[in-house]
Amino acid sequence: MERLDVIDTCVKMAWHADQRQWAELAEVFADQVTLDYTSLDGGEPATLTPAQIVGGWQAVLGGYAATQHLLSHPLVVVDGDTALCTAPFQATHRKSDDTSWTLGGTYRFELARTGSGWRITAVVMTAAWNDGLR
Template sequence: MNTFIRTLTVAALTSAPALATVVGEPVTADTLLDRAEMIRIADALDAAVDAKDWTAARSLFADQITVDFTSLVGGEPATIPADGLIAGWSSNLTADKTSFHLRGNHRIAFDGPDTAVMHSHGYAWNRMEAGALPENGGEALWEVWGNYTHEFARGADGWRITGMVFEATAERGSTFVRNTPGS
C-alpha cells in the first residue's frame, strides 16, 4: 500500500467517531499519561472490588455516576451517587463470595481535554460455596463476558470515572451465585 493511501486509511479510521469504539484514537505524547492513568484506574477498580477494598473502589469515582448494567440485571440506566453503587457491590460481594475481574483491549477516545471514553472487554466470575449445595443448584461458580464503557472526567483530584456501562455478551454458571448476596 502506498504512503498516501495508508495515510488516508489511518485518517479515516481515527477520525470516524463510531470507529473510536473499535480502534480508539492514536496515542500521542500529549495523551500518553492520561491514557495510562485511565487504564490504571479501570484496572485498580477491578483489583479493589476483588479485594473488597470498598474505600479504594469508591476513590476512583466522581460523586455522581451514570451506570447501566441492564444487560445483566435488567432495570434502567441511572445516575446515582457513587456511594450507592459501592454499597450495592459491597452488600453482594461479601466475605463468602469471591470475585475475579479481568479487563483488556482498552480503547480510549477523548471528548475534550478533560473528558474521555474508554471501551474494553471484560470477564468476571463470582464463586460462592453455598451455590454448590444441591438445593441451590449444585454449582459454586458464575461467570460473565462482555464489553465495558467507562466515561472519565478530569477534576482537581485527577481523572475519575463518571459513567460505567457493562454489556454482557455471554454468561454461564449458577444464577444463585450471581443473584444471592453473600452472608
C-alpha cells in the same frame, strides 16, 4: 501518559471491588455516576453516588466467596477533560460451595479529569455471555 492514567482508573475499579477495598473503590468515582447494567437485568440506568455504588456492590459481591474481574485490550479516547475507555471483560464470581458464575462482555467507561485525577462518571456493562448460575 493520559491514556495510561485512564486505564489505571478503570482497572482500579475492578481491583478494589475484587479485593473488597471499599474506601479505595469509592475514590475512582465522580460525585455522580451513571451505572447501566441493563443488558444483564433489564430496567433503567441509575445515577448514584460513590457511597451508593459501594454499598450496593458490597452487598452483592459480599455474597460470593471471591470475585475476579479481568479487563483486557482497552481502547481509550481522551478529549480534553473527558475520556472514554472501552474494554472486554470476564468476571468470575466464586461461591462458597465451589460453584461459580462467569460473565463476559464489554465495559464502557466515561471519565472526567478532576483536580484529583481521572474519575469515572459512567459505566455501561454489556453482557455477551455467561456460564453457571448466579
